[in-house]
Amino acid sequence: MSGTAASTARGEPRKLRTTKSAVRRHRAGRMLTYSFLAAVALIYLFPFLIAIATSFKTEPNATANPLSLAPSPPTTSAFHQLYQDQDFLLWVKNSLIVTLSVTFLRVFLDSLAGYALARLRFRGRGAAFATIVAVMAVPGVVLLIPKFLMIRQLGIYNTYYGMIIPLLVDAAGVFIMKNFFESIPTSVEESARIDGAGIFRIYWSIVLPMARPALITIFILAFQGSWNELAHFIISAQSTSLNTLTKGVAQLASGQLGSGNRYPLKLAASTLMTIPVAVLFFVFQRRIMNVASGAVKE
């Protein structure tokens, strides 16, 4: 303590002399850093901005000035067109069915598995967890064909079941939940045990509410993951009546919808598709907070 005090006292006069130029140099450096970061951010944002801008363009305008961010004249005709297109509404419906089922069930199942791995003592727990971690290391693409074969074997090809069930649990989610549950003080659960709660009651009434930040994380990841999923839907269903937004828009983009480049239409579909996920992030980013505060004295 006394050492630091002494050294600041000694360094003070020099500091006073250099203060002004140091501040100026510091400010210039900071501006440089920020402009660089802003430029990089802009490059990342640009494709998305183009998508939004183009969705409001007329087709000739989009073809002539594909990179322009100002539609002239601006029009919403691409959106009208999509709205009247029965296929698009079907895709939305399919996406909602699959995404909502996957999201809610995944939150539930991931947390159940995570809780078991974190708290219940059973033979093979370590091995089970190691396997789950190992699964995370396997690239999804590797499993596409085996999954396709299994889905067919199980007779759920071309059904919602085939699209939903394989997505219900994910290793990363179980991993996140397990780690979070382990951070909850055991005394809270022991207290509930003494108060008369059984294992499921403790999980449901005590631990789950305390795990809200992790649950929200899983919820967002599951929603975003299944909403944006494409590869799995390609291998699990063929029928166009089971097309999801991702599959439909991908087909649009690969030019199966008549003549011309039809950029406005395709990008209007893409733009609409991003809205639910964007809203989700917006809603939840404020909600992710530490609900465990006040449980125990740290």
Added chain:
Amino acid sequence: MAGITFDNVTKTYGDGTRAVSDLNLDVEDGEFVVFVGPSGCGKTTALRMIAGLEEVSDGEIRIGERVVNNLQPRDRDVAMVFQNYALYPHMTVAENIGFALRMRKMSKQEARPRIEETARILGLVDHLDRKPRQLSGGQRQRVAMGRAIVREPQVFLMDEPLSNLDAKLRVQMRAEIARIQRQLSVTTVYVTHDQVEAMTMGDRVAVLRRGLLQQFEPPQRLYEQPANLFVASFIGSPAMNILEATLERNGDDVVCRVGSTTLTLPAEVLSARPALVSYVGKSVAVGIRPEALHHSGRLNGGSGRLRGVVRAIEALGPEQLAHVEVEAQPVLVEDVVEGLVDADQAEDLAEIMTDSDGAKAMLVARLDASASLRPEETVELAVDLRKLHFFDLESGATIGA
């Protein structure tokens, strides 16, 4: 209402560590018993075995007449207060207190008056709708108490419930817990490492060390008649001064030689401890409580004198603690060192341990504030010989009858 019985209870963990060894102990119905000891002594494990949070490896625990070894925690009718309170953070105070009632399928109409009554006892009525994070440490502690009280259990278990409070609040809550316990007269087992808490709260105190019960008696008796060196140095603050001494016969008298000083033991000391005579010619550990030392001249008859140099003085207002270095061999066996929880004395001891010849011991004397002492001054301390304690150096056991 029920008592608790430990019958040869042993707890061995998977890795072979014995947390509790062969514990035999009876807590009477309605009694307030404190388990105290340094960390790792097995006190918390013993408590958790009563709760059913740890399995009993061997032996039997009974609550009332019922053997509870294989009962689930919820079937034991015990309530527990945790060191970190373990509140349910997403529930209000009322929901926290009422959770156990809800688990018993009690209706809301039935539960509400009980929750309110509990809140009234604890002064939480205005906070029933708050969440734990909106409460102060002391209030959270009360909620934890409330969760236990509302159940009207047979047994309260408390695991260092006050150790997270600041000193002032701790003293206040200490009195309050004792009051509530008396009011409800529920059998209570209270775990703490703080011997002051143990002394002030317990009807009886069980001192544990390394999983072994050292002594189980009312606080005053622990203080006045410690069973061994460990209890002697652990109970009391400042701790008992413990020196090496030799017993010798001098004519008709038995004398106790401490360093260069000879203390003649009064006949009443010998008659109270007949076994002492058999130690004549041997070394023993002699224990002197800080209050058994007086500024010279204060005490006549039945006293001896120790000469030393004042190294430090702590003024406490009505009294002062003098750290006096005397020519004597301190007893530094593990029993003593482990029992010293007082940082000051541990420091003193460490200082002495590094001393090369090791023939100097630091005594702490609790003296009247009027005694005028100056640091580095040589003083004579009068020793109240009737209050000396004697211990076998080998076994550490007290030398008595």
